[in-house]
Amino acid sequence: MTDPGPPPAAATPLPTVAREWTRIGVTGFGGPPAHIALLRKLVVDRERWMDHHAFEDANAACALLPGPSSTQLAIFCAYRVAGWPGAIVGGLGFIVPAVVLVLALSVVFLSASPPDWIRGAGAGAGAAVAAVAVRAGLDLLRPSYDRARSETGSLVRWAAYGAAGGVAAATIGPWLVLVLVGCGLLELLVRRATGEGAAALLAPLLALRPTPGAGLLRPLAPLAVLVATGSVLDLCWTAFKVGALSFGGGFVIIPLMQGDAVHTYQWMTNTEFLNAVALGQVTPGPVVATVAAVGYGAYGIGGGLLAALVAFLPSFSFILLGGGRFERLRGNPLARGFLAGAGPAAIGAILGSAVPLTGALSCYWQYLILAAAAIALLLARRGVVPVLLAAGAVGAAVALAGGPLPGG
Secondary structure: OOOOOOOOOOOOOHHHHHHHHHHHHHHOOOOHHHHHHHHHHHHHHHOOOOOHHHHHHHHHHHHOOOOOHHHHHHHHHHHHHHHHHHHHHHHHHHHHHHHHHHHHHHHHHOOOOOOHHHHHHHHHHHHOHHHHHHHHHHHHHHHHHHHHHOOOOOHHHHHHHHHHHHHHHHHOHHHHHHHHHHHHHHHHHHHHHHOOOOHHHHHHHHOOOOOHHHHHHHHHHHHHHHHHHOOOHHHHHHHHHHHHOOOOOHHHHHHHHHHHHHHHOOOOOHHHHHHHHHHHHHOOOOHHHHHHHHHHHHHHHHHHHHHHHHHHHHHHHHHHHHHHHHHHHHHOHHHHHHHHHHHHHHHHHHHHOHHHHHHOOOOHHHHHHHHHHHHHHHHOOOOHHHHHHHHHHHHHHHHHOOOOOOOO
């Protein structure tokens, strides 16, 4: 495996990093596949800041970490080309546009009394979200199956983990994270016959020397204490699950958030949650920015900013604390074993989330939109963003025509 080592001595100027990573954050529609393609085009093909092997190793290592893998890859690539200042500048450039857009749209779509056409647009786009979840899960299913098939005797376990994640997402959403972690630990126990102890999993992390930029995390300690003793602890726990415990990243955050936001803490109605998910899908940048809409529903703009901070802080921590050495996780058999259990469970959770998302619909015309979206996404293979925009336009038209609206 290629070990890219520390960042280059001649660091790329920070204004360049800010410009290029912000451009990807603004134009990166389409989720993690689009982000990875744009990063590769920038750092490998165009600027040659990294070679092909180093980029692929970094991408694979990020896939082994919990949380949003494309966000972590963006931060790591910026670290490689400009050190820890680049990691911070590039990471913020990639993340902030999405958070700002989600919060701005949340003010419009999640306000106390939006116009009927806005409510209709949100209800229309929200109706298609269940189909988007199925599309996201199916897109991940084949690569995961191929990896499991290459490991002798693991197909049955792979299917069992996927089923466990699907059932958990459909029934016990707030506790889904325990199922994801449990599947990973179970796979580790099964693989114990390799003769490697748990220390083998921790060794790469214990060997890491924090980069100088890790010191910037220390001023956040008082904030953590304040959060832990304040009334927003529940929001922070939800955001932390999204950013640090969502094995599989991407759409697996939806079942992790829905149970907390709608049922446990009642920050949002089902309709508002569907609107929030749709907002996260039609905006560029990381899908995890959706958590800002949940934070807005809970505590307004301040809640949205806090939720985004808590959700994305783990991604920065992994890179600033680990630097270039964290890529060694890719070669660790226990790290790969854990992901072999948690990964299929996360995919099952994405597919299973379609059940409560569909159950959140309340108007007959929303089911028609969902059926049309399923055909467009699963059979015609249309893009997610155009389908959601079209669904929103249909919903707005229904509202303007005097049709029934959720909660009306």
